[in-house]
Amino acid sequence: MKRFKFIYLLLLVLIVTACSQNEMLKYENEPAVYFDGAGYSKVDSINHSFFLLNSDILKDTILVRVNTMGELSSQARPVAIVQTNAGDSAAAVAGVHYVPFDDASLKPLLQVPAGKEYVDIPVVFIRDESLDSLKVRLELALVTNEYFRPGIVEKQRFVLTTTDLIEKPGAWDSRWYFAFGRSWGPVKMRFIIDITGYTDWNTVPTDMTMLTYFGALAKQRLLEYNAAHPDNPLREANGNLVTFNS
Amino acid sequence: MKVKNIFITSGLLTVLFLASCVTDYGNYEYRDAEAVLPVSISGIKDTSIMKGEYLVLEPEVTIKENQENYTYSWYVMPVNYAGALPEKTVWGNTKKLNQQVTLAVGNYYLNFAVRDSVRDIYVRKEVILNIKATEVGAGWFVLKDIDNETDFDYIKNDGTLYPDVLLTLADPAGSRLKGNAVKIEYQPTRYYHQLIDENGKVTQTLSNQSVYHILSDEDIKVFNSKELNLFKNQQDVFYTPTVCRPQNIGYSFSANLFLINDGKISAIYGMMTNIGKLTIKTGFYTFHPDMMVHRSGNAMGFDMDNHTFYHVDAYSDMVTFRTGAIPTTNMDATLINLLSASGVSQYGATTRGLAVMKSLDKDEYYLATLNYNNSNAYPIAVSESDPTRVAFDTIPAGSKFPNASVKAAPFTGNFAYFADGNKLSVYRNAPGLDAKESLMKEFPAGETISYMTNLYKANSFNYLAILTNSSNGWKMYAFNVLGLGNPEFETTPAFTYQGTGNARFLMYRE
Numbered sequence: 212m213k214r215f216k217f218i219y220l221l222l223l224v225l226i227v228t229a230c231s232q233n234e235m236l237k238y239e240n241e242p243a244v245y246f247d248g249a250g251y252s253k254v255d256s257i258n259h260s261f262f263l264l265n266s267d268i269l270k271d272t273i274l275v276r277v278n279t280m281g282e283l284s285s286q287a288r289p290v291a292i293v294q295t296n297a298g299d300s301a302a303a304v305a306g307v308h309y310v311p312f313d314d315a316s317l318k319p320l321l322q323v324p325a326g327k328e329y330v331d332i333p334v335v336f337i338r339d340e341s342l343d344s345l346k347v348r349l350e351l352a353l354v355t356n357e358y359f360r361p362g363i364v365e366k367q368r369f370v371l372t373t374t375d376l377i378e379k380p381g382a383w384d385s386r387w388y389f390a391f392g393r394s395w396g397p398v399k400m401r402f403i404i405d406i407t408g409y410t411d412w413n414t415v416p417t418d419m420t421m422l423t424y425f426g427a428l429a430k431q432r433l434l435e436y437n438a439a440h441p442d443n444p445l446r447e448a449n450g451n452l453v454t455f456n457s
Numbered sequence: 458m459k460v461k462n463i464f465i466t467s468g469l470l471t472v473l474f475l476a477s478c479v480t481d482y483g484n485y486e487y488r489d490a491e492a493v494l495p496v497s498i499s500g501i502k503d504t505s506i507m508k509g510e511y512l513v514l515e516p517e518v519t520i521k522e523n524q525e526n527y528t529y530s531w532y533v534m535p536v537n538y539a540g541a542l543p544e545k546t547v548w549g550n551t552k553k554l555n556q557q558v559t560l561a562v563g564n565y566y567l568n569f570a571v572r573d574s575v576r577d578i579y580v581r582k583e584v585i586l587n588i589k590a591t592e593v594g595a596g597w598f599v600l601k602d603i604d605n606e607t608d609f610d611y612i613k614n615d616g617t618l619y620p621d622v623l624l625t626l627a628d629p630a631g632s633r634l635k636g637n638a639v640k641i642e643y644q645p646t647r648y649y650h651q652l653i654d655e656n657g658k659v660t661q662t663l664s665n666q667s668v669y670h671i672l673s674d675e676d677i678k679v680f681n682s683k684e685l686n687l688f689k690n691q692q693d694v695f696y697t698p699t700v701c702r703p704q705n706i707g708y709s710f711s712a713n714l715f716l717i718n719d720g721k722i723s724a725i726y727g728m729m730t731n732i733g734k735l736t737i738k739t740g741f742y743t744f745h746p747d748m749m750v751h752r753s754g755n756a757m758g759f760d761m762d763n764h765t766f767y768h769v770d771a772y773s774d775m776v777t778f779r780t781g782a783i784p785t786t787n788m789d790a791t792l793i794n795l796l797s798a799s800g801v802s803q804y805g806a807t808t809r810g811l812a813v814m815k816s817l818d819k820d821e822y823y824l825a826t827l828n829y830n831n832s833n834a835y836p837i838a839v840s841e842s843d844p845t846r847v848a849f850d851t852i853p854a855g856s857k858f859p860n861a862s863v864k865a866a867p868f869t870g871n872f873a874y875f876a877d878g879n880k881l882s883v884y885r886n887a888p889g890l891d892a893k894e895s896l897m898k899e900f901p902a903g904e905t906i907s908y909m910t911n912l913y914k915a916n917s918f919n920y921l922a923i924l925t926n927s928s929n930g931w932k933m934y935a936f937n938v939l940g941l942g943n944p945e946f947e948t949t950p951a952f953t954y955q956g957t958g959n960a961r962f963l964m965y966r967e
Contacts, residue, residue, distance in 0.1 A: 420731035424696045430774075431739040438741070 242281035243362030244290055244353050246369040247329065256370040260378035261338045263410045269338045270310075274331040275369055277353065279323055280362045289322040290330060291356040294349060295368070303349035308342070308373060310335040323358075336373045346374035377401065380412035387415065390426035392455045396447035406432045430455045490580075495521035496571045498582040504567075505587040506558050508684075515553040516569055516582065526575045531556070533586060536564040562590045562683045590684035591626055592619060595967055599924065600638045600671070601931055601958035607634040607673035609641055610956040612933075620956055623671075628686040636673030638961040640706055643682065644668050647712035647727045650679075650688045662732065670714070672703035677718075679733070689733065695723070696734050707750030713771035715756045717744050722758055724771040738775050742767075747795035751808045751831040759792040764817070768833040781835035783825070783849045790814040790823060793859055796866035796873065799910050809838075811866045811873055813852075813859055822852040822859035824886055826871070841871055842888050850886055856894060858884040863906050865921075868913035870942040874921065876906035881923065883944040897944065900934075903927045911938065912965055921946050924960040931960030 259273055277290055292312055296302045305311040312321060323330045334349070341347075349371045353361045361367045372378075377397040380387055391403060404410065407425050416422060433455060437444040445453040491497075500517040520527055531548040548556045554569075567586040572579035597612040611619040623632045648666040651659045667682040679689040691701045694716075702719040709715075712727025716735055720743035723735035742760040748769075749757040756769040766785040769775040778785045791814065798809040812825040826848035828838040840848040852859055861875035861882075871886045879900040885893050900906065904925035913919045919938040924931055932955045936946040 417730075418732050419729045420725060420734060420736060421696065423726070423729075424734070424736040427736045427739050428697075431737070434739060434741065 240282050242279060242284075242288070242359050244277050244279055244323075244359040245362035245366035246351075246353070247276035247278045247366075256372070256381070257413060258378055258381045259336060259371060259373040260412075261336070261342060261373065261375040262377045263404060263412060271336050271338070273334045273336065273371060275334055275351070275371070276329055276331050277323075278329045278362075279327075279359070283326055283328060284323075285325050287322045287325050288358040289318075289356060290332065290359060291354045292321065292332060292351055293354055295352045296348060296350040299348075301346065301348055303347040303371075303373065307339050308337055308347050309349060310337065334371055336371075338375065342373060342375035344376070346372055346376055346378070348372050382413065382415050386422075387412070390422040391429060392457050394451075394454060394457055396449075396451065396453065398445065398447045399453045402433070402436075402445065402453065403429050426455060494573060494578055494580050496527070496573075496580050498569060498571060498580065501567075501569060501582060501584055503585040503587075505589060507592075508558055508560075508562060508588050508590045511555060511557050512586070513553070513555050514569075518552060518571055520571070523573075523575075526573055528572050528574050530570045530572065531568070532570075533560065533565040533567050536566060536585070558588055560588055562588050564588075592617075593622055593626065593682070593685060596965070597933070597954070598641055598643075598669075598964040598966060599931060599933060599954075599956060599960050600641045600962040600964070601956070601960045602636070602638040602673065603958040605636060607636060607638040607671065607676070608958070609638075609671070610931075610954075610958075612954050616952070616954075618954060618956065622685070623680075626685055627680060628684065632678065632680075632687055634671060634673040634676035634678055636675035638959070639672040639674055639703055640670075640962050641672070641964050642670045642706045642708050643964065643966045644670065644708045644712075644714065645682075648679075648688075649731050649733045650681075651732050664730075670706050670708070670716075672706055674703065675701055677701060677703050677716075694733070694735055696736065699737075704744075704746035705748055707748060707756060709750050709754050709756075709771075710752045711754040713754050713756075715748065715750055715769065715771070717746055717748060717758070720744050720761075722748070722756070722769055722775070724756075724769065726771040729772075738769060740775065745792045745795065747792070749795060749797045749808050749810045749827070749829050751829055753831045755831050757795070757808075757810075757827075757829045757836065759795060759812075761791060764788040764791055766812075766836065768829075768836075776833050778833045779835050781837060782847045783837055785836065788814075789818065790816050793822070794864050795827075796864055798866050798868045799912055809866070809869065813864065813873075815859065820854070822856070823849055824852055824873070824884075825849045826886070848886075850888075852884075853893060856884065857882070858894060863909055865909035865911055867911045867938075867944065868919070868941065870944065872944050874909055874911070874944065876909060876923075879904045879906060879925070881906060881909070885944070897946070898948070900925055901927075903929075904932065907931075907960055908963055910963060913938075913941070920951065922963055922965070924963050926959045930955060930957040933960070933963065 257273055261271065264271060294305065303309050310317060317333060320333050351369045353367050355361065377400055379395050383395055406429050433445060433453065447453065497519045498516050501514050506512050528550060529552045530550050531554045533546050533548060534543045546560065548554060565586045565588065566583050568581050568583045570579045570581035592613065593611045596614045599610045601608060601610065608621050608623045611622050619626065645667045646665055648668045650663045650666055652661040652663065654660050668688060669680045669682050671678050677691040677694050678687060679694065680686065681688055692698055700719045705717040707715045714725040714727065716723045721737050722744050723737045725731055725735055743762050745759040745761050755771055758767050758769055760767060764787055766778055767775045768778055793813040793815055796811045807828040807830045810827040810829065812827055814823045814825060826838040827836050829836050837847045837849055840846050857877065858875045861877050863876040865874045873884045875882055875884060879902065880896060881898045882894055882896050904927045906923055907926050908924040910922050912922055920935045921938050923934045932953060934950040934953050937951050938946045
């Protein structure tokens with residue numbers, strides 16, 4: 212009997228304490244920022260090349276989108292961004308290869324505008340003559356300031372490279388190969404640029420038949436070139452024949 | 458103790474019993490709809506109207522009681538609304554509809570509803586409303602030229618003729634092509650076109666359009682088939698400007714498009730999103746103007762430089778055919794004509810046709826029977842009379858057939874029609890015949906046969922359709938062919954039409 216009384220008491224306690232109204236969680240606004248990625252397929256890096264541009268272009272701007280987390284603000288909010296690989300070998304040098312982020316010309320641009328949820332950070336590359344023989348790397352990270360903290364862990368860093376050497380487009384192996392074949396080389400790249408006139412190799416046209424057209428155009432011009440140079444078909448520096456079939 | 462347990466158990470079971478039954482609010486009394494809402498609607502049916510006209514409809518409505526409680530409404534909703542919610546457009550709230558139709562061309566559900574405003578229940582009648590911008594649709598298209606300009610006359614299936622469509626009905630009016638007529642081709646779907654504003658910015662990409670491709674010997678135009686508005690001029694159909702010397706165009710039902718222009722063949726691979734621009738197939742070649750387009754996707758053509766037949770894949774590079782008894786690469790003969798069998802909606806594994814060829818080093822002509830199966834499989838058919846060899850037959854010396862100005866392959870059968878002037882003849886390819894050529898019909902003096910086609914549709918018709926030109930203009934004859942596989946046809950045409958200008962090509966569109 213005592214046992215049953217104990218069980219009843221225990222059940223009573225359980226019933227009384229089992230259910231309680233949950234406090235609703237309230238959103239604690241702690242704004243944060245993270246890199247969005249760039250281009251058609253979200254990537255965390257951009258390969259830039261002055262090679263693809265006219266030789267009179269001495270500075271070129273790449274926009275890197277940074278998104279916010281948290282509520283919008285009615286005021287502009289600066290974003291803190293730093294280079295993390297300064298001093299490493301092949302690292303880009305502020306003021307030599309790119310305009311530093313604390314430059315007066317850039318400061319107004321490094322802030323999320325009022326009422327907006329993103330900002331396109333300008334990374335201004337400088338066409339220093341060292342890039343003729345070098346490819347430099349600029350590793351960026353978002354850091355805490357009074358307005359933002361770093362957000363999504365996987366999206367806190369972004370890498371850019373620049374060079375004046377000929378550069379394989381980042382989307383070559385994923386998209387451009389469809390038009391030009393998987394093989395790549397500087398001579399082939401220069402040939403394609405001259406034939407098509409296309410320069411924005413980080414952006415692949417969404418019109419798939421334009422890719423088909425580019426590929427057909429390049430193939431035809433190569434056939435014509437090789438027919439005109441039967442003893443000297445187009446080759447890379449290493450002797451490999453340029454081809455669009457593989 | 459046992460009694461106590463029984464009481465406790467009974468108590469719990471009673472609680473369960475009382476909690477398990479709930480009131481059933483279901484309605485088991487069904488009544489006839491007419492008894493609930495005694496309204497009937499009649500007097501309206503599926504209808505077509507031209508855009509911009511007024512649609513006037515007054516249905517018969519019978520309301521058995523309390524007529525003062527009822528209201529009316531008319532509304533339309535599109536039949537096709539892929540990927541979005543259908544939009545409802547209310548047209549009025551009176552019994553009689555008198556509405557100017559300004560909706561886009563297409564099919565709609567037109568609804569007339571009678572509502573009991575007290576009980577808020579209604580009955581409605583739904584019909585199909587077809588809005589069209591032009592009468593040009595299913596029927597015959599006679600492509601012609603007048604004074605070095607290309608236009609077409611359209612003949613509806615009921616026999617109504619609409620002359621000079623590009624001059625009078627197209628948008629903009631006066632959209633004739635310069636040059637002499639070559640071909641018209643209808644693409645019923647999967648055509649893409651970008652709308653571009655005055656600043657050159659793309660504002661919209663139209664997909665799944667149906668169009669007419671029209672070629673003259675120096676111009677190309679593409680028209681939206683529903684509203685006959687101009688989509689593209691010649692400079693718009695290629696990615697980069699090119700010499701404009703169109704020679705042939707063909708559409709396959711798998712949505713691929715092929716164009717032969719200035720000896721080069723171009724294609725659009727229809728299964729890929731595109732903007733309606735063609736890409737030239739690479740290589741060093743000069744294609745003969747004739748080609749065979751397989752309804753399931755690809756094309757077959759002949760390179761006059763290397764005397765080689767090619768399988769032209771819309772998606773990838775063109776290739777030669779696999780080897781067979783008679784080589785189809787670097788042949789000892791050149792092509793005079795490549796004639797396709799023209800069934801209407803001809804589906805099937807092979808596209809039949811004939812190749813009329815001439816030896817490169819002898820005064821000798823050949824007729825090859827082709828079975829093109831949409832791949833690079835060997836295309837020359839096996840001979841019907843001797844299965845041990847392929848059908849690559851020598852045409853007897855002195856035959857008129859090889860050099861006749863107009864030829865046509867039958868839908869099926871071992872023969873070909875040919876014509877010179879006003880005389881229509883047949884060349885029978887069967888072996889052992891003493892006379893392979895015979896005159897079938899002589900048209901009135903002054904008429905010159907300019908085009909022929911054998912159009913066959915199972916269970917519908919088998920026509921030999923012929924265009925002639927004279928100083929009075931063009932004339933079209935449609936003869937019933939007497940059975941499949943035979944060239945004979947009824948001597949009296951099933952129907953004829955005529956118009957002005959020089960007719961060069963005839964198309965039938967379903």
